[in-house]
Amino acid sequence: MVPFSMRVLHAQFSMYLNKPNEALERLYTLQNTSNKILKNLESGKTEDGSIAELKPDDREASITLWNDRSKTLLFCIGNVLLQTREYEAAIKTYELILEKSEGDAVYLQSGIGRALLQLGNIKSAQHRFAKAEQAAKEDPNYKLQLIMNRAFLYLGTSNWKEALTQFNEVLKLNPQHLEALNNKSVCLLYLCRLKDAISSLETAVWMQNNDSKDFLQNQLPLEGALSNLVTLYELESSRFMTKKQTLLHHIAGISGDGFDVTCLKM
Amino acid sequence: MDNSKEHPLILRVMRLTKPSIITSSPLHNEASDTLPSIMGHSSTQLPAYGTGETLILPHSFGNIFLGETFVSYLSVNNESGSDVTSVSLTADLQTGSQRITLSNKSLNESLKPETSLDAVINHEVKELGNHILVCIVKYNRPNGETRSFRKFFKFQVLKPLDVKTKFYNIECDQVYLETQIQNITPSPICMEKVSLDPSTMYTVQSLDISTHGEFNSQSYTKPSEVRQYLYWLKLKPAHLKKAFTEAASIIGKLDIVWKSSLGERGRLQTSQLQRAIMTPRDLLVQVNKVPERLKVLEPFEVLCKLTNYSDRSKQLMVKYENQSNLLWQGSSGFALDKLNPKESCFITMHLLPTSVGIQSISGMKVVDTELNRTYEFDDIHQVLVA
Numbered sequence A: 001m002v003p004f005s006m007r008v009l010h011a012q013f014s015m016y017l018n019k020p021n022e023a024l025e026r027l028y029t030l031q032n033t034s035n036k037i038l039k040n041l042e043s044g045k046t047e048d049g050s051i052a053e054l055k056p057d058d059r060e061a062s063i064t065l066w067n068d069r070s071k072t073l074l075f076c077i078g079n080v081l082l083q084t085r086e087y088e089a090a091i092k093t094y095e096l097i098l099e100k101s102e103g104d105a106v107y108l109q110s111g112i113g114r115a116l117l118q119l120g121n122i123k124s125a126q127h128r129f130a131k132a133e134q135a136a137k138e139d140p141n142y143k144l145q146l147i148m149n150r151a152f153l154y155l156g157t158s159n160w161k162e163a164l165t166q167f168n169e170v171l172k173l174n175p176q177h178l179e180a181l182n183n184k185s186v187c188l189l190y191l192c193r194l195k196d197a198i199s200s201l202e203t204a205v206w207m208q209n210n211d212s213k214d215f216l217q218n219q220l221p222l223e224g225a226l227s228n229l230v231t232l233y234e235l236e237s238s239r240f241m242t243k244k245q246t247l248l249h250h251i252a253g254i255s256g257d258g259f260d261v262t263c264l265k266m
Numbered sequence B: 001m002d003n004s005k006e007h008p009l010i011l012r013v014m015r016l017t018k019p020s021i022i023t024s025s026p027l028h029n030e031a032s033d034t035l036p037s038i039m040g041h042s043s044t045q046l047p048a049y050g051t052g053e054t055l056i057l058p059h060s061f062g063n064i065f066l067g068e069t070f071v072s073y074l075s076v077n078n079e080s081g082s083d084v085t086s087v088s089l090t091a092d093l094q095t096g097s098q099r100i101t102l103s104n105k106s107l108n109e110s111l112k113p114e115t116s117l118d119a120v121i122n123h124e125v126k127e128l129g130n131h132i133l134v135c136i137v138k139y140n141r142p143n144g145e146t147r148s149f150r151k152f153f154k155f156q157v158l159k160p161l162d163v164k165t166k167f168y169n170i171e172c173d174q175v176y177l178e179t180q181i182q183n184i185t186p187s188p189i190c191m192e193k194v195s196l197d198p199s200t201m202y203t204v205q206s207l208d209i210s211t212h213g214e215f216n217s218q219s220y221t222k223p224s225e226v227r228q229y230l231y232w233l234k235l236k237p238a239h240l241k242k243a244f245t246e247a248a249s250i251i252g253k254l255d256i257v258w259k260s261s262l263g264e265r266g267r268l269q270t271s272q273l274q275r276a277i278m279t280p281r282d283l284l285v286q287v288n289k290v291p292e293r294l295k296v297l298e299p300f301e302v303l304c305k306l307t308n309y310s311d312r313s314k315q316l317m318v319k320y321e322n323q324s325n326l327l328w329q330g331s332s333g334f335a336l337d338k339l340n341p342k343e344s345c346f347i348t349m350h351l352l353p354t355s356v357g358i359q360s361i362s363g364m365k366v367v368d369t370e371l372n373r374t375y376e377f378d379d380i381h382q383v384l385v386a
Helices: A005-016 A020-044 A056-083 A087-100 A102-119 A122-134 A138-158 A160-173 A178-190 A194-206 A219-236 A242-253 B237-242
Strands: B007-017 B020-023 B051-056 B069-078 B085-094 B099-106 B116-124 B127-140 B145-158 B162-173 B172-185 B190-198 B200-207 B226-235 B250-260 B266-267 B283-289 B300-308 B314-322 B326-329 B332-334 B346-354 B358-363 B364-368 B373-377 B381-385
Touching: A005 A020, A005 A056, A020 B145, A020 B373, A056 A087, A087 A102, A087 B085, A102 A122, A102 A138, A102 B020, A102 B051, A138 A160, A138 A219, A138 B051, A160 A178, A178 A194, A178 A219, A178 B051, A178 B266, A194 A219, A194 B116, A219 B007, A219 B020, A219 B051, A219 B069, B007 B127, B007 B145, B020 B364, B051 B314, B069 B085, B069 B127, B085 B116, B085 B314, B099 B116, B162 B250, B172 B250, B190 B226, B226 B237, B237 B364, B283 B326, B283 B364
Parallel strands: none
Antiparallel strands: B007 B069, B020 B051, B069 B116, B085 B099, B085 B127, B127 B145, B162 B172, B172 B226, B190 B250, B200 B226, B250 B266, B283 B300, B300 B346, B314 B332, B314 B364, B326 B346, B358 B381, B364 B373
C-alpha cells in the first residue's frame, strides 16, 4: 500500500532529474486513476468500481479526498509545464483547477498573472490580475495579494518607483512580509539606492528565527533573499567574504538540514 | 585589474537585467502523512503553485540583444580608512562606430570610508557586435595629486530576430509583402507589435486575422519558432503615374516591438524595404467592376479601365477574340477616342459564361493604329461561375 503522496513524489523526482516528460507521464497516469475513482464514487460504486454499500458520510469523505488529490495533481502538472516553459499548456491546466474550486480563484489568477509577466505578455497578465480582483470581491483577506499584484504589474513596465510604493503598502499591513521586503530591495537597487537595498534585505534575513511559525513557508523566499543579499554584497565592495560568513553562521543557527546553502555562493 | 592595493577606491559593476521570479516544484503532503506532535515541524499549508512572489537578481551578465536596453549599476566604493576628495565617475560606451558618454557623475564633498558614489546607466543598444563599457574613476590624493584608473568591460550584442521578406507583385500598383520573423534568442518572447510603416507613396493594410483572447496565435514565440505576417500595399491614386519608376520601389519599413522576461523590451526597425520595379508597360487594363454572382449561360457586364502609361497619346482600337469558356458579346472590334498620356478610359465588356467553375477573361486585344502594334491582354480577371 503505497501512500498517495509517495506516488506523487515518485513523479516529481523525475523533474529534479531533468526528465520532465517522465514526470508528466507519471502525473497523468495518476490523474487518470484519480478521475476513474471519482467517477466510480459518484455513480454509486466504491472506489475500485465494485458494487458495495458505502455509508453516505464515508462516500462524502472519499469524494472530498479524491477531489483534493485530483487538484494536487493538476497543480503538479501545471508546475512541471511552467518549468519547461510550456505556458499555454500550463495555463490551460490551471484553468481546470479554477473550474473545480472557486476558493482558489484569487490565488491562482494572481499566480497565472505572474507566470504571464515572466513570459513577457504584459497585457494578458493585466487581464488576469483584473480577474483576481473580481474574484476577491472586496474581501479584506485578499487585500495584500491584490497590492502585490499591482506591484508586479509596475515591475513589468519597469516602473520601479511605483512598484516600491506598492511593496511599502504591503509592509504597512504586514511588516514581516518576506517577499515584499525582498522585492522592495530589488526596486531600490534599480533606483540606484544600493545601501538602502542592502539594509532592507538584512532586515528580512535577520528577523528570521526558527521559532517563527512561517519559517517553513518562508524557506524558498528566504533562499531567494539570501541569494540576492550575497549578490548585493559582491556589488558593494570587494570585501564581501566576511559578510557572507556572518550570514552563514546566522542561517546555520536557525535552519534545519534541508536548507540549501548554495544560495550563499561561497 | 588595478585596484585596492594601489587605489583607495574600488569600482564594482553589475548588469541589471530584469529580475526573474523564483520558480519551484513544490512537494505535496497530506495531513495523514505527517505526525506533527512527534516529528517536530510539518506544514500542511505549503503553497502549491510553482511561480512564487520572490524576485531574484541576475547572477551573471547573460545575453544582450540588438534593440534591448542595456542597464548597469556602477558603484565606486571607498575602501580605505580615510576620506577621498574630488571623486568623479565617467562611463562611456565604445561601439564599432562611435563612443557615447552614458554617465558623468562627481561629488562635491569628499567620499567618506565605506560609502560609495553610485550610478545607473541606460542605453538602447542599436548596433551589433562588440561593445566596450569604459569606466573612468578620478580622485584626489591627500597631497592634492589627481589620480585615475579605468576599467573595461567587453560584451557582445547578438541578433535576436531573423527577418525574411518576400514580395508578391500582383499589379503595378499593388504588392503583397510576406514577412517571416524567427526568434533566435534562447527564451520565448512576446511580439507586442509588428507593423509596416509605409513610405509616403503607399497605403498599407495588415492582413493578420487576430483572434481575441489570451492565447491567440500571435501571443508568444518559442526559441527558433517563426511567425509570419502578411501586408497588402497599394499605391496611392495620386502617385499612380509613378507606378513603373524607381520611386515606387521603396515601400516602407518594418517596425517590430517585443517583450521577454518580466517585460524586458526590445525594438527593431528594418531598413527601407524595396520591391522589384515592374517592367514598364504602355497600356494597362484593370478590372473595376464585376458582378458577384454569376450563373452559367447568363450574360454579365464587366467595367474595366484602360490606362495609357506611355508618353504619347494613342489612337486605339479594341478587338475581342473568343479564347476561353467566356464568350464575348456585342461587337468584336471598335475604335476608342484618342487617349492622352497618363490618362485612362472606361470600357464596358459583355460576356457570356458557357461552363461552370473558375473562368478566366481572356482574348482582349488593343491595337495602336498609328504604330500598328497589338497589345494582348489575357487572364485579366478570374470569375466564379455557378
